[in-house]
Amino acid sequence: MFTPEVLADLNKQETPFYFYHLGLLEQTLYACSEAANPYGFKVHYALKANFNETILRTIAAKGFGADCVSGNEVKLALKMGFKNNEVVFAGVGKSDKEIKEALALDIFCFNVESVEELSIINELAAKQQKKARVAIRINPNVDAKTHQHITTGLEENKFGINTWELNDCVKILHEAKHIELVGIHFHVGSQVRDMDVFKSLCLRVNEFNNWFLDRGFDLKVLNVGGGLGVDYCHPDENSIADFDSYFKVFDQFLERRKGQEVHFELGRALVAGCGALLAKVLYIKKGIKKNFMILDAGMTELLRPALYQAYHKIENLSSTSKNGIKYDVVGPVCESTDTFGKEVLMPESERGDLIAIRTAGAYGEVMASRYNLREPITAVYHQ
Ligand code: LLP
Numbered sequence: 376m377f378t379p380e381v382l383a384d385l386n387k388q389e390t391p392f393y394f395y396h397l398g399l400l401e402q403t404l405y406a407c408s409e410a411a412n413p414y415g416f417k418v419h420y421a422l423k424a425n426f427n428e429t430i431l432r433t434i435a436a437k438g439f440g441a442d443c444v445s446g447n448e449v450k451l452a453l454k455m456g457f458k459n460n461e462v463v464f465a466g467v468g469k470s471d472k473e474i475k476e477a478l479a480l481d482i483f484c485f486n487v488e489s490v491e492e493l494s495i496i497n498e499l500a501a502k503q504q505k506k507a508r509v510a511i512r513i514n515p516n517v518d519a520k521t522h523q524h525i526t527t528g529l530e531e532n533k534f535g536i537n538t539w540e541l542n543d544c545v546k547i548l549h550e551a552k553h554i555e556l557v558g559i560h561f562h563v564g565s566q567v568r569d570m571d572v573f574k575s576l577c578l579r580v581n582e583f584n585n586w587f588l589d590r591g592f593d594l595k596v597l598n599v600g601g602g603l604g605v606d607y608c609h610p611d612e613n614s615i616a617d618f619d620s621y622f623k624v625f626d627q628f629l630e631r632r633k634g635q636e637v638h639f640e641l642g643r644a645l646v647a648g649c650g651a652l653l654a655k656v657l658y659i660k661k662g663i664k665k666n667f668m669i670l671d672a673g674m675t676e677l678l679r680p681a682l683y684q685a686y687h688k689i690e691n692l693s694s695t696s697k698n699g700i701k702y703d704v705v706g707p708v709c710e711s712t713d714t715f716g717k718e719v720l721m722p723e724s725e726r727g728d729l730i731a732i733r734t735a736g737a738y739g740e741v742m743a744s745r746y747n748l749r750e751p752i753t754a755v756y757h758q
Pocket of ligand 1: 442465561565566644679683737
């Protein structure tokens with residue numbers, strides 16, 4: 376990723392910034408398509424992971440659909456080249472304005488997250504004399520066994536419609552004239568690397584697929600969401616997510632009827648690896664028991680470690696020292712959670728060294744903030 380030519384260029388840029396390796400992004404997209412296409416699976420890219428325009432244009436050009444969670448994401452997806460009939464719109468709190476706009480743009484489908492939302496979409500579609508295509512997001516009560524803050528498929532989470540409310544949905548669906556049920560939708564959580572979780576999901580999807588058929592709905596689409604995880608510990612050895620194993624599980628365990636489409640909503644697995652946050656060492660502060668490495672990037676540029684105690688590999692791209700030292704790598708923000716890593720073993724470092732915080736292409740740039748009135752974060756691209 377950091378060849379001498381790339382490094383020479385990065386050293387000239389003002390830090391901090393996001394670095395995107397577009398070649399790796401393209402390889403990742405290719406690997407995903409190669410793994411999904413033999414089964415006829417359709418992947419929608421979850422824009423929430425990264426809505427950087429260069430990234431979006433690259434993904435749209437490769438024929439992916441778009442999974443959006445706000446009206447603004449829907450509009451941006453279309454502007455960046457995603458096709459309106461390949462856009463899905465999810466989220467527990469879609470506003471009336473967002474629903475109206477998405478109806479007018481004729482997107483493929485709304486992933487509906489509550490019984491009340493279903494009635495509202497019907498009313499708003501009636502006003503536009505349209506039929507809204509919807510998928511019911513069902514809470515499958517499958518444990519994603521991931522970090523508690525990014526698990527979504529349990530009954531205690533706010534997402535999706537619980538199974539005991541499905542009869543109410545069916546009642547509305549039978550009566551509503553401005554709604555067409557195209558499918559069912561699930562998402563168990565994010566950063567899932569245990570394929571058994573997806574197997575459990577498949578078995579639940581099969582149950583609901585049959586449940587709807589018994590009630591007269593021959594569903595066109597099974598949308599199984601996203602969540603495939605990446606290897607944060609070994610960004611170079613495992614730079615591309617295991618798409619083969621992932622799609623194979625769905626092929627093996629999902630009982631799709633003839634003509635039924637299977638849709639996925641992958642975010643992290645497509646973009647995490649190609650991005651890194653680049654920062655410089657401002658100061659090395661020697662404590663009694665600790666050494667602090669203070670960077671010019673902090674939680675305002677990459678929130679994941681502060682918010683989820685997430686691990687990102689940290690590398691010193693400048694130091695050639697053979698002397699290993701443990702540092703607490705921290706940012707400049709006035710919060711003690713503004714820490715990228717504790718006791719990180721690195722070559723002896725000094726002011727001005729270039730530091731890479733790896734695997735930051737997903738939920739990095741998009742979660743940046745201006746807290747402490749920090750400068751907006753910029754991006755640098757390499758092929
Ligand atoms: N579909 C739905 C309904 C989702 O809620 C999500 C992610 C995705 C798809 C995409 O999931 P992915 O393939 O990226 O795992 N900010 C957190 C992750 C939040 C994920 C929210 N939902 C993080 O930095 O780890």
